[in-house]
Amino acid sequence: MTVRDRWQVAAGARASTKGAGYVEDDGLVARLPPDAAAALLALGERVEYATGETVFREGDRDVRTALLLTGAVTVRTGGTAAEPTLLGVVCAGDLVGEMAPLDGNPRSATVAACGPVTARLIPQHRFLDVLDRHRALREELARSVVARLRRANALRRDLPSRAETRVARVLVDLVTRLGHLEPDGSRTLDLPLTNVEVGSLAGLKRRSAEHAFAALREAGVVRAGTRRVIHVPDLSHLATVAAGRRRQTTARPAGLR
Template sequence: MHRQERDGRAGAQGVAHSATGRGRAGRLPREAWTWPSASLLGGLPPAARDRLLTLGALTRYPTGRVLMRETEESTFVLILLDGAVKATGRTHDNREALLAVRMGGDLVGEFAAVDGRPRSATVTTCGPVTARVVTRGDFLDSMRHDELIAQAVNASIIAKLRVATTHRVDFTGCDAPTRLARVLYQIAMAYGESTGAGAVIRWPITQPELATLAGTAEPTVHKALRKLREAGVVSTGYRTFRVENLAELRQLAFGRR
């Protein structure tokens, strides 16, 4: 095992709230969690998913724990089983920019595992998180020897790159309220829990984070959110964000229902 991989994995496990089980002995029954079909775990056939979940150590993290830091040279991978994490990066003027959110069923840290380069983002838990911590060696071995897992991981990486490209294209020429509406709609569709005509997002997202995602100033986000709340399109609660009417939000975001 490379030194940077060993150090990185130790760092991830060292911040854990609790950790139990390694390898096959640490595997939880398949019915312990359910994952969206669009996620890595949700899209894998059961047998392939079970093989993937034999890797690494089952680990639990508390809220607000940094799991990976931007520019560090660790190469371990996290298979998220439950909870949400956010990926952030530093801008040229030293602001923290929210780059992505990952939920149970997603893979985190695979870029560094694949190319061996430093981390491109800082990853922090948005609430209690359960994951499997997998070394780079074990992760790459599983891809080399298991075609289904390799195909699923490659598809997951491509999907993330496509989302990033779409995000840039969608924002070209849009005003700030439209960009915010698109951000909220994308988050709700990818990570929200369906509730009638809307969706609820059960992890905290701040106005500064929304501002960085939408590429606009925080006061502008505050003003646009106020208008959305007054129109009954969104509402907020303790550690939750609710889209009351997805069709209306889609209309505001893309001009169609």
């Protein structure tokens, strides 16, 4: 779905998720008034990135920002060359890399395309100018930054919790924001993320992340697909696990276990 599509269906998307126990994030653009959204969408040049291609690199003094039109990007920092820490996933309708143009400091993380991505790459002076002219954009940008911090804190809160509970919280967040609703009501998360990367969002090490996914698969909460696709048969079941509760199930005959 493109940014303009998300903008037009934002109200409907929010209404459709009220009864499901979560709130779908429609992106910064969808929350802006029409004049501010149009001004932001008109900025910069349109660029395309292939899967895995770097948008911004940690340590660089690139002071542009990117408005994602389609697709999603990963944000990583630190760690080892083989296993950098995954900080988050940002999707169409949101800005990424907005800190550097605001404070002029080197990039604090690497942003890479998580599948094909289309974006508008915005020069610093154009970005600062539109912020000056549109108070609504300034306010929504501030709310967006705060929301990301709150989301990161929420995914890592209560660290003594069971590993599968912490992974379930991450999956609820990712599936809600980036998943696809299938005809049978299940959800599919089709992102090139490993189980270890998903676990790192919850502050888990490799072994704990792998054990957590094994436990979730054993309980039927998630199913692994091809190409790192994750299937969630029942989002409410996943949300129950994320809340630290176990859903009551009818025991199966021994021969069907």
